[in-house]
Amino acid sequence: MDGMLRGEYPVELAYSMAETASKCVAVDLNDRPSVSEVFATLSKILSSSLDWDPSDELEHSRSLSHGR
Template sequence: MAPEYLEHGLITPKLDVFAFGVVLLELLSGREATYLKDDEDEKEKGELLLSGSLRKVLSGGGDNYDVMTKLRGFVEPSLRNDYPFDLALAMAELAMRCVAREADSRPSMTDVLMTLSAIYNSTLDWDPSEVRKPDSMVLGR
């Protein structure tokens, strides 16, 4: 739920933008909006938010390769890196804008639609057949 609803019970169109951002995060990562830590090295167990995980990926500093590596670790593993990285990054950035803590910082749904349309139009130039095939398909097994 959006922070303004939890804290003050406010219902605005930006509440829907927040919820849509959560759905984008879930689609991008293949996980639920909150999930349990599954790191044996961590002594502390508890729930994490996808938005917090992605925020660390996008604002963690480092070079483009570092961001690419971290984002590929965040994205649904069954995609097996068979997607254009720049489009995944654009989706991640859109999702983070949608789940901004301050409602005024979130885009309108019109802006979300325009951004999604631009991302979709970028995929028209992407040929999935050029993506590497799994070994079993390449070798004909």
């Protein structure tokens, strides 16, 4: 992950992106997604990231640190 993000990104979206990238380079060509599947997945990730508010991550990390 880009260090400039300082851990402030939606982890579930980063995971989805990594999972898609992994599928795209599968050794067995039959296991690779089609371009339309990749496009649909990336479109969903983009749409979700537009709704993401960085302050949500900050509040989440604060609540975790207060619970310790």
